Amino acid sequence: MNTFFQTLIVGLRLGSIYALVALGYTMVYGIIRLINFAHGDFIMVGGYTMIFVMPLMLRLGLPAWLGVLAAIVVCALVGMGTELIAYRPVRRKGTNMTALITAIAMSLFLENLAQAIPAIGPNPKVSSQIFGNGGFKLGTVTMEYTTVITLVISGIVMLVLYAFTQRTRLGRAMRCVSEDKAAATLMGINVNSTILLTFGIGSGLAAIAALMYMAQYPKVYTTMGALLGLKAFVSAVLGGIGIIPGAMLGGIVIGLVESFTTSYISSSMADTFVFLILIVVLIIKPAGILGKNVGEKV
Amino acid sequence: MKSKKLISVMIALCMLLSLGITGITATAFAADDPIVIGIISPNTGTLAAYGTGIVTGVQLAAEEINAAGGILGRQVELVITDDQGDPTECLNAFNSLVAKGVTLIIGSATSGCTSAITDAANEEEVCILCPTGTADSLTTEDDYIFRACYADSFQGAIAAAYAKQAGFEKVGVVYCAADVYSKGLFDSFSKACEEYGIEVAASQSTASLDVQDYTNQFAAMVSAGVDFVYAPYYYDVIGPYVVPQARAAGYTGIIMGADGYDTTPDYVVAGADLTVFNDVYWTNHYDPGADSEIVRSFVAAYEAAYGSIPSAFGATGYDCLYIYKAAMEAAGSADAGDVRDALADTSTVYECVTGTFSLDESGTPVKGAAIISFQSDGSAVTSTLVDVVTQLP
Numbered sequence: 001m002n003t004f005f006q007t008l009i010v011g012l013r014l015g016s017i018y019a020l021v022a023l024g025y026t027m028v029y030g031i032i033r034l035i036n037f038a039h040g041d042f043i044m045v046g047g048y049t050m051i052f053v054m055p056l057m058l059r060l061g062l063p064a065w066l067g068v069l070a071a072i073v074v075c076a077l078v079g080m081g082t083e084l085i086a087y088r089p090v091r092r093k094g095t096n097m098t099a100l101i102t103a104i105a106m107s108l109f110l111e112n113l114a115q116a117i118p119a120i121g122p123n124p125k126v127s128s129q130i131f132g133n134g135g136f137k138l139g140t141v142t143m144e145y146t147t148v149i150t151l152v153i154s155g156i157v158m159l160v161l162y163a164f165t166q167r168t169r170l171g172r173a174m175r176c177v178s179e180d181k182a183a184a185t186l187m188g189i190n191v192n193s194t195i196l197l198t199f200g201i202g203s204g205l206a207a208i209a210a211l212m213y214m215a216q217y218p219k220v221y222t223t224m225g226a227l228l229g230l231k232a233f234v235s236a237v238l239g240g241i242g243i244i245p246g247a248m249l250g251g252i253v254i255g256l257v258e259s260f261t262t263s264y265i266s267s268s269m270a271d272t273f274v275f276l277i278l279i280v281v282l283i284i285k286p287a288g289i290l291g292k293n294v295g296e297k298v
Numbered sequence: 299m300k301s302k303k304l305i306s307v308m309i310a311l312c313m314l315l316s317l318g319i320t321g322i323t324a325t326a327f328a329a330d331d332p333i334v335i336g337i338i339s340p341n342t343g344t345l346a347a348y349g350t351g352i353v354t355g356v357q358l359a360a361e362e363i364n365a366a367g368g369i370l371g372r373q374v375e376l377v378i379t380d381d382q383g384d385p386t387e388c389l390n391a392f393n394s395l396v397a398k399g400v401t402l403i404i405g406s407a408t409s410g411c412t413s414a415i416t417d418a419a420n421e422e423e424v425c426i427l428c429p430t431g432t433a434d435s436l437t438t439e440d441d442y443i444f445r446a447c448y449a450d451s452f453q454g455a456i457a458a459a460y461a462k463q464a465g466f467e468k469v470g471v472v473y474c475a476a477d478v479y480s481k482g483l484f485d486s487f488s489k490a491c492e493e494y495g496i497e498v499a500a501s502q503s504t505a506s507l508d509v510q511d512y513t514n515q516f517a518a519m520v521s522a523g524v525d526f527v528y529a530p531y532y533y534d535v536i537g538p539y540v541v542p543q544a545r546a547a548g549y550t551g552i553i554m555g556a557d558g559y560d561t562t563p564d565y566v567v568a569g570a571d572l573t574v575f576n577d578v579y580w581t582n583h584y585d586p587g588a589d590s591e592i593v594r595s596f597v598a599a600y601e602a603a604y605g606s607i608p609s610a611f612g613a614t615g616y617d618c619l620y621i622y623k624a625a626m627e628a629a630g631s632a633d634a635g636d637v638r639d640a641l642a643d644t645s646t647v648y649e650c651v652t653g654t655f656s657l658d659e660s661g662t663p664v665k666g667a668a669i670i671s672f673q674s675d676g677s678a679v680t681s682t683l684v685d686v687v688t689q690l691p
Contacts, residue, residue, distance in 0.1 A: 002517075002521070003517060003518075003521060006513065006514065006517045006547065007514055007517075010511055010513045010514055011515075013511070014511060018642030098538065103597075110613055115342055117345075121342075121345050121346070122341065122344075122346035123346045123347060124534050124565065125569065126343050126537060126538045126565045126567055126568075127570035128567060128569040128570075129567055129568065129569030129570045133570070133571065139546075141548075142546070144546075217510040217511070217538070217539065218538045218567045218570075219510075219534065219535075219538040219539065219565075221344050221345070221534070227508050259514060260512075262514040263514045263517070264307070264519070266503075267502045267503050267504060267505075267514065267518075268475040268503040268504060268505045269478070269505065270505055270509075271502075271505050271506070273503070286527075
């Protein structure tokens with residue numbers, strides 16, 4: 001029973017992170033149908049920002065996690081910069097495929113750029129302690145508060161995003177853009193600034209994900225976004241990409257699958273099963289767990 | 299498709315090279331030309347601390363040698379290349395060195411990278427002296443590959459011997475199934491355990507070196523009831539992930555590792571409870587605090603030059619250049635074939651920072667290992683020498 005609880009907790013811990021990252025993927029995809037592969041690297045940008053800002057916070061006597069505010073600003077700027085410099089010109093001239101390739105290029109560009117900056121450099125950096133240790137007992141196993149906080153934050157972010165897209169004028173504009181850009185323009189919606197805003201919010205989320213990631217896995221390195229981003233992307237697809245609650249569900253499912261495979265099947269097969277589950281789900285339900293099958297718009 | 303492309307690139311390089319060689323031989327007899335030594339190491343990427351160590355070690359040796367008049371009256375010139383800890387990049391770096399006409403190479407840091415260039419080196423007849431690649435399969439008889447460190451069959455066995463000496467009858471292993479280094483150490487450790495009559499009661503693996511959660515693996519160790527776990531990983535996961543998570547999973551026994559634990563104290567979480575690092579042991583190539591003239595003067599010179607205590611990577615890198623120097627002086631030539639023959643002489647004794655040794659038939663030093671432990675009062679982690687083992691029991 002202890003093994004079960006332990007495995008469950010590890011699964012939730014991984015899953016909560018994947019869910020937070022997946023929310024960023026799904027949001028951008030939902031609006032402009034672009035799989036922003038650079039999203040994982042925005043997390044790296046947020047991670048390094050906090051590595052540099054946290055010592056300042058501590059020196060000012062503030063809690064280290066307040067560094068996330070700086071990270072949100074930096075990430076949002078980087079995200080919007082990416083949209084302005086890379087994605088928008090490409091979208092204007094090319095197709096969805098060219099935009100996708102640009103996203104992959106952007107991801108590699110950010111990773112290598114970070115490495116070339118002397119203050120970041122090639123060495124991994126380890127953050128200082130972000131939240132205090134502690135947790136509550138589940139059987140004999142400790143459930144850390146950090147994991148709970150991460151899950152709660154994911155939940156809040158999910159609800160806020162959902163409410164934002166459903167209830168506010170800007171959110172409604174986003175949904176319009178995602179349905180039909182031309183019609184949205186005719187309705188007086190500024191398509192370009194709506195997309196820019198989407199990137200700002202999506203990248204800001206990456207900073208929050210980076211904070212929660214570092215609180216549990218305190219190592220930051222330039223390629224950290226690669227596998228993390230891939231797993232989160234899989235989570236988003238599994239839950240139904242473009243659907244906000246789907247990202248959270250998918251993230252937690254992927255985390256649990258990974259953890260339970262490690263404990264009960266084979267510890268080196270975790271990734272194999274993650275991707276196997278993805279294939280199986282996509283065969284049975286191509287639009288993802290929460291997705292509805294809608295015909296492709298022409 | 300990929301291999302086809304690789305082959306065509308290799309052929310193209312070979313053609314370039316054959317042009318290059320004819321160009322070089324014309325000038326090779328000029329005695330005052332510098333001897334060019336290539337370095338391949340992970341200077342960027344997650345294992346950059348290794349690359350930095352090796353490069354600074356070799357540079358220090360080169361400065362000393364050049365100040366003392368060079369090798370065979372010729373100055374030493376270094377060409378530094380970066381493999382980013384990636385086997386493909388390692389082969390690229392190797393090819394770029396070969397294209398520049400470099401035939402004496404020091405590199406790379408890890409077994410995974412070095413194993414990507416051994417075949418090419420033998421084909422091109424280029425000498426490789428590997429500072430810290432410990433996988434057994436790297437060096438064989440009659441080849442151009444040598445190293446300055448012990449092999450994993452010895453390193454894994456030392457850990458097993460230590461477990462036996464400390465009285466453990468049941469041990470566990472957590473390792474990475476997809477990494478040459480980690481898997482190699484796992485193999486040699488389990489083999490030695492069998493010889494010493496120690497039961498490997500639990501064995502858990504991870505699918506890659508990028509895994510960030512080791513809690514389940516160590517929870518399995520706890521339920522198997524073992525108090526000694528061999529976990530051959532690198533410092534970048536040992537510091538932030540493996541050790542703290544193992545303790546959080548309720549594992550309180552000994553964690554033992556290998557030379558990959560070097561520099562771990564620089565990669566721990568400030569502000570966290572660092573007493574988790576007590577009872578962590580690892581095997582290393584040398585002990586910077588050793589009481590011998592050669593180690594003392596090396597450590598002092600390194601500190602003066604770079605302001606830090608040299609890691610084992612600095613020490614083996616430093617040794618590599620002196621081993622090349624000895625071999626070139628014995629051969630009376632800086633030609634790769636002659637140097638290879640000199641290195642293949644198993645009777646030559648090299649007096650180095652990481653020990654006094656000769657190379658065996660395969661080109662691996664016959665030397666001991668230092669067993670080092672981490673200690674922490676909670677705020678910082680320090681290393682202490684526990685024992686030096688020169689022979690397996």
